[in-house]
Amino acid sequence: MSETFEEFRRSFSYGSRSNLDFKFLKSLSDDEAAEFFRRLLDELGDAYDHGDIDRLIQLAIDWQIRGYAPQEGVDRRWAYEDGPFAAPGKPLAESRVALFTSSGHFVAGDDPNPFGIEGMTQQEAEDRIGEFIRAAPTLSRIPVGTVHEDLRVRHGGYDISSAAADSGVTFPVTVLRELEAEGVIGELHKDAFSFPGATAQMRIIKESGPEWAQMLGDEDVDLVLLVPV
C-alpha cells in the first residue's frame, strides 16, 4: 500500500503512528515537515559525535512551536480585546493558594470514569479524543498530601508518560508544599484540582468555569496557580 508524505505526517496525530509529542506534524506543510526530518536526522548524526542530546530536544521544541503557531486566515475564536484582572488582597506569604491544572490527574480509587467507563486506559482516552472535546469536563479534587504513587493521570490530548513518571512536570504540588513549609506562600489549599483539558470549550465558558470560580471563592481561596497542559 503506497502512502503519500502528507498521509505519513498526519499519521502521527491520532493515526496509525499516533505520537502526541509529534502530532504537530499534521499542522506543518509537506515542505516544513520534510525540513524538520532533515534537520532532526542531521542533529542525530551529529549527536553520535558530540553526545549533546539537548540540541535534539531544542530542535523538536522549536518545531513544535512552529506547528502550533497561529495560522494566517484561521479565525481566532478565543481572541479577546481585554481580560479581567483581579488585584491580590494580601501578599503571597499571607495568602491561601490553590493549584488547578488541566493535566488529567486524579487520586487512585477516585477515577472520574469518563463516559461511565471504569478503568479507562490512556490509549482508550486517546481513541475517544473526539468524544472528550464535545463533553463537559469532570473536575477531580486531590488532597495535597497525596503522594505521587497514589496519583493517576489520563488525558487523551498529550503524552502523559512524563507526568506519570513524575507528577511534578504538570502538577507541582510537591514544590508548593515545600513553599508552604518555607513560608513563601501563606497556605496551600487543602485540595488541588485537575481535569482533562481536552473538553468542550463552551461548557467551560458557560458552566464549569463560573461554577469552579464560585467553588474556589466559597473555599476562601485567595490565589490560584493554573497549569494548562
Added chain:
Amino acid sequence: MSVGHVARAIESAGIPTSSIYIRAFRHISEEMKLARTVVTRHPMGRPLGAVGDHDRHRRVTMAALELFDSAGDPTLVELPGPFRAGDPR
C-alpha cells in the same frame, strides 16, 4: 484554551490567577488576555520541566507565584533557560 477560559472565569470572580504556559501555546495566553503568565520553552506535556528536574519545577512555580506580588497589570514573562533532558533516577 480550556485553562484560559477557567482563568478568565476565576479572575472575573475576583480571585487572582497566574498561569504556566509552554512557548508553543504562548499565543493562547496573549489572545485570551490572561492576567499573569509565565512561559517556559518546554515541550508539550512538561510545562514545569523534565522528569526528575525538581529545581526547574521549583523555579517555574516560583516565577508564576512571584507575579502575584509583582504584577500590577496584566503581565506575561518568558522564563529563560532551556529544557534539559530528564533524569528519572
